[in-house]
Amino acid sequence: MAQGVLVFAEQVDGSFRKIAYEAVSEGRRLADTLGDTVSAVVFGSGVEGIAGELAQYGADKIFVGDDSALADYTTDAYTNMLFEVVKDNDPRILLFGASSRGKDLSARLAARLGVGLAMDCIALKLDGEKLIATRPMYGGKVLAEVALEGVPQMSAIRPNVMEIVQSPKAGDLEKVAIKTDVVKTRVVEKRLEVASKIDLTEADVIVSGGRGMGGPDFGAIEQLAEVLGGTVGASRSAVDEGWRPHSDQVGQTGKVVSPNLYIACGISGAIQHLAGMGSSKYIVAINKDPGAPIFKKADYGIVEDLFKAIPAIMAELKKVG
Numbered sequence: 001m002a003q004g005v006l007v008f009a010e011q012v013d014g015s016f017r018k019i020a021y022e023a024v025s026e027g028r029r030l031a032d033t034l035g036d037t038v039s040a041v042v043f044g045s046g047v048e049g050i051a052g053e054l055a056q057y058g059a060d061k062i063f064v065g066d067d068s069a070l071a072d073y074t075t076d077a078y079t080n081m082l083f084e085v086v087k088d089n090d091p092r093i094l095l096f097g098a099s100s101r102g103k104d105l106s107a108r109l110a111a112r113l114g115v116g117l118a119m120d121c122i123a124l125k126l127d128g129e130k131l132i133a134t135r136p137m138y139g140g141k142v143l144a145e146v147a148l149e150g151v152p153q154m155s156a157i158r159p160n161v162m163e164i165v166q167s168p169k170a171g172d173l174e175k176v177a178i179k180t181d182v183v184k185t186r187v188v189e190k191r192l193e194v195a196s197k198i199d200l201t202e203a204d205v206i207v208s209g210g211r212g213m214g215g216p217d218f219g220a221i222e223q224l225a226e227v228l229g230g231t232v233g234a235s236r237s238a239v240d241e242g243w244r245p246h247s248d249q250v251g252q253t254g255k256v257v258s259p260n261l262y263i264a265c266g267i268s269g270a271i272q273h274l275a276g277m278g279s280s281k282y283i284v285a286i287n288k289d290p291g292a293p294i295f296k297k298a299d300y301g302i303v304e305d306l307f308k309a310i311p312a313i314m315a316e317l318k319k320v321g
Contacts, residue, residue, distance in 0.1 A: 002151045005031045006091035008082065009040045009054055010101055011047055018202040019097030021057050022162040026124060027095050028058025029165070033126050036092065038169070039063060041085050041176075043078055045071035048173070055171020057164065062171055063089075067178040072187040073101055077180040079108045084179055086113065091152045093131055098156040098256075099201060106156045115150030120256065121157045122279055131155065139252060139275035159201040160258040161279065198231040200250065205230025205261045206277070208250055209238055212266015212287060212306055216243040220310045221265050227317050233257070233277075235267045251276035265306045269294025286310070 005027040009020035024040055031038045040054045041063040048066045055062065065081050082105065086094065094109075096102040098120045110117035118133035122143075125132050131153040133146045148154065200206060207225040209218050209232070218232060225232050234244035236251050250257055252272040262280035266287060267273060274297055277283070285298035286306045295301045302309050 002090045002092040004037045004039060004089070004091050005034075005093045005095065006086065006089065006152070007038065007040045007059070007095045008097075008102065008105065009042045010097055010099060011042055011044055011050065014044070014046055014050060016042075016050065016053060017097065017099065017159075018164075019099055019102070019157075019159040020054070021164045022159065023095045023097050023157060024054050024057040024059055025165045025167070026157060026162040027093070028167050028169075030093060030124060030126060030131075031058070034092070034129065037061070039089065039091070041065070041082065043070045043081055045069075048175075051173055052171055056166050056168050058167040058169055059171050060169045062173050063176050064173055065176045065178060069178060069180055072190070074183060074185045074187065075104055075108050076183040076185055078105055079112060080179060080181040080183070081176070082109055083112055085176055086152065092129065094152040094154045096154075096156040098158050102156050106154060110154050113150070113152070113154075115152065115154055116148045117154040117156065118146045118148055119156050121155050122161050122258075124155060124157070136275070136279070139271050140278040141271075158256060158258055158279070160203070200231060200233055200248070200255045200257050203231045203257070203259050205263075206233045206250070206257055206259045206280075207231075207263045207265065208233035208235060208267060208277070209244070209265045209306075210235035210267030210273075211237040211241070212268075213238060213243065214266075216241075218244065220307060221263075224263070224310055224314060227314060228261070230259070230261070235270075235273050264294050264298070265310065267294055268292045269297060 007027040037060040039061040040059040043065040096106040121133040123134035205228045207221045233250040234248040239249045252275040258279045260281045285294040286302045
């Protein structure tokens with residue numbers, strides 16, 4: 001009989017992503033409602049030393065697959081490994097983070113298991129033992145409640161939405177056998193962007209620029225983002241112009257973000273962009289066009305040339321330290 005909550009905890013280069021803590025915390029909340037336990041699973045090379053961190057967020061047990069064969073993420077190897085863990089432990093609920101890796105892995109595993117999957121969820125609740133997921137649809141115009149069929153009930157949660165809560169548990173470590181089986185893909189080469197900034201999907205503050213920036217000089221919003229302890233994003237039009245890399249793109253064809261504060265500078269507010277940042281807690285729009293659609297979504301709007309507004313905002317921020 002299926003029981004318990006199992007969480008895939010994503011790590012990169014020996015450090016857990018923020019979404020891993022969010023997913024384990026949410027798993028703990030659901031398990032407490034069910035009177036059940038939470039298990040986490042982490043794969044990689046040299047990850048046994050960090051696995052215990054998950055106990056602080058509610059993991060009763062932690063499954064560890066630590067092997068050089070898992071150093072680089074490949075869909076085949078990770079799916080084969082996670083399938084074995086699920087088969088051996090029969091969880092009632094299986095959670096992932098809806099990162100690029102989490103989306104890839106959860107979709108492949110759901111197909112392997114023959115069960116449903118709710119993707120990019122912003123809320124989870126239980127109706128008895130039935131998991132009900134809330135997820136945006138049609139570019140964020142509709143919030144749908146989805147009842148999941150099959151066991152385990154699978155959900156991938158949107159990064160930066162669920163609360164991280166410390167709830168220390170035993171966190172007993174259990175090594176799992178390395179059974180990658182047939183792997184049809186391998187990593188030949190990695191070309192990584194040298195980036196010191198916070199990942200967009202995990203940032204609490206994002207300052208984004210659009211076509212209104214007028215060119216590739218994003219210095220003004222880079223300074224504002226630095227003062228606010230945030231990071232820089234961009235609209236699709238700014239990326240298409242070659243002003244920012246695609247990794248900075250926020251929107252339906254870029255990254256979906258949920259920061260506490262989103263400042264849109266010179267962004268008109270096309271529906272594709274709103275779909276990527278509409279769940280932000282507070283939205284501030286700066287645009288010299290009072291009829292820009294972004295103002296309908298914004299909590300606060302500034303009708304002004306962004307190159308005049310941003311220096312004024314910076315001056316006020318310096319006054320308050």
